Amino acid sequence: MIDNICFASARDLAAALRARTLSAHEVMTALLGQIARLNPKINAIVAKLPDEKCLALAEEADRQLARGECVGPLHGLPFAFKELDPVVGFSMTRGSPIFKGFMPSEDSVLTERLRRAGVIPIGKTNISEFGMGSHSYNEVYGTTLNPYDLTKSAGGSSGGAGAALAAGLLPLASGSDLGGSLRNPANFNNIVALRPSVGLVPSAPVALPFLGFTVKGPMARSVADAAFLLSVMAGADRRDPACYPSDPRAFAEPLERSFKDVRIAWCPDLGGLPLDRRVRTMLDGQRQSFVDLGCIVEDAAPDLTGADEVFLTLRAWHYWHTLGSLLKDHRDKMKPEAVWQIEQGRNLTGDDIARAMHLHGELMQRMSRFQERFEFVICAVNQVPPFDASLDWPHEIDGVKMTTYLDWMKSAYWITATFCPAISVPAGFTPDSLPVGIQIVGRYRDDLGVLQLAHAFERATGFGKTRPADA
Numbered sequence: 001m002i003d004n005i006c007f008a009s010a011r012d013l014a015a016a017l018r019a020r021t022l023s024a025h026e027v028m029t030a031l032l033g034q035i036a037r038l039n040p041k042i043n044a045i046v047a048k049l050p051d052e053k054c055l056a057l058a059e060e061a062d063r064q065l066a067r068g069e070c071v072g073p074l075h076g077l078p079f080a081f082k083e084l085d086p087v088v089g090f091s092m093t094r095g096s097p098i099f100k101g102f103m104p105s106e107d108s109v110l111t112e113r114l115r116r117a118g119v120i121p122i123g124k125t126n127i128s129e130f131g132m133g134s135h136s137y138n139e140v141y142g143t144t145l146n147p148y149d150l151t152k153s154a155g156g157s158s159g160g161a162g163a164a165l166a167a168g169l170l171p172l173a174s175g176s177d178l179g180g181s182l183r184n185p186a187n188f189n190n191i192v193a194l195r196p197s198v199g200l201v202p203s204a205p206v207a208l209p210f211l212g213f214t215v216k217g218p219m220a221r222s223v224a225d226a227a228f229l230l231s232v233m234a235g236a237d238r239r240d241p242a243c244y245p246s247d248p249r250a251f252a253e254p255l256e257r258s259f260k261d262v263r264i265a266w267c268p269d270l271g272g273l274p275l276d277r278r279v280r281t282m283l284d285g286q287r288q289s290f291v292d293l294g295c296i297v298e299d300a301a302p303d304l305t306g307a308d309e310v311f312l313t314l315r316a317w318h319y320w321h322t323l324g325s326l327l328k329d330h331r332d333k334m335k336p337e338a339v340w341q342i343e344q345g346r347n348l349t350g351d352d353i354a355r356a357m358h359l360h361g362e363l364m365q366r367m368s369r370f371q372e373r374f375e376f377v378i379c380a381v382n383q384v385p386p387f388d389a390s391l392d393w394p395h396e397i398d399g400v401k402m403t404t405y406l407d408w409m410k411s412a413y414w415i416t417a418t419f420c421p422a423i424s425v426p427a428g429f430t431p432d433s434l435p436v437g438i439q440i441v442g443r444y445r446d447d448l449g450v451l452q453l454a455h456a457f458e459r460a461t462g463f464g465k466t467r468p469a470d471a
Helices: 010-019 024-042 051-066 109-117 159-166 183-189 223-233 248-252 277-284 287-292 307-333 336-346 350-373 407-416 447-461
Strands: 078-082 120-125 149-153 173-177 192-195 215-220 263-266 296-299 376-380 422-429 435-442
Touching: 010 024, 010 051, 010 223, 024 051, 024 078, 024 120, 024 159, 051 120, 078 109, 078 159, 078 173, 109 223, 120 159, 159 173, 159 183, 159 215, 173 192, 183 192, 183 407, 183 422, 183 435, 192 223, 192 447, 215 223, 223 248, 223 422, 223 447, 248 447, 263 287, 263 350, 277 376, 277 422, 277 435, 287 296, 287 447, 307 336, 307 350, 307 407, 376 407, 376 447, 407 435, 422 447, 435 447
Parallel strands: 078 120, 263 296, 263 376
Antiparallel strands: 173 215, 192 215, 192 422, 376 435, 422 435
């Protein structure tokens, strides 16, 4: 029996729908009620279809099952795609008034896969403008607020997805991650999100397929549900030449595993990043949890020298290439951080790009050697807990001034530069009841191992079970 549809496991909901012990109409009705009650407060889901259209789609999903049609593993589950994803039938503004009203003519590969798996698209999830920065506000849809504290940020750029899951508006969500856009909102909203290994989930269409820093990944209220969604998202596609062959079915299997004598590198601040004292205290309190799982936990940090230059250079180059043409006619419609970011890319030389790529190769080699000794690295997801939603970004951490809108995100984007899989899992709450997550980083292409350790930690601690007071 499923007592609370809005917070039920996506795996359980999908199984109940296939068994016809629960109808898609019942699921949709419950979630629409939750959306009507809470979405006006948190502003997580945007561009939503009218309720009657959503219910009609759910009824058709029920008729398909009644006719005995072959359906996908996510059949009948309501879904809202990230606003950056092209989804036919829904606007794609990228959080910018420049693209207000734009309707894509084709689905992305991810959208196509999720439709084929049976989700019912009902809307989009809010983002930061162009996906830049980890605070979801824009001039088209406004600011997404944190369900645990409506005065705080929900993170970003997948902030709408994170807040929607935390508030019980959706059973699953997808997002994308360049500098932390999956992990940061998961951390702020007490949910789970995996940044997969580069090449596991196809990203087509993408302008620079081999740049590799942006990935798409799953978000959920549990590690098992995130793995369940990954089993649909993962797998090579000829339209993304950067993808490698894999067997996504492994992610749908049970995640239990022994971690006896598994060696872990413990480095909450990645060797010296400033951490808010509340974050440091929460993470330090979780070290024993990994010891209790049987792990050998040692103080050690990978040498991430050059990660800043690698990430910031190639990120700026990416945005100049993809958005630079907008500056001439639309500068006044873009937030200052976007203009600054694009102009940083405009000023780069070929030598700058070559140097960043060379440093990147060295960084990845050092990380690989480090991981020969340590199977996992444990560190902070965010260097701060959820901050005031009226801010543009945190300007200081533990007495250290942040000079750009990216500086406070280093604990996430330094890991991005390694191309390794990394997951954010709930790890507790600050004294003022704000969520704090922990980041588990694995070896390249060992996404299953990352999910398994995250699952073990989740089961041992149970922090993800604490829901927002109003939900």
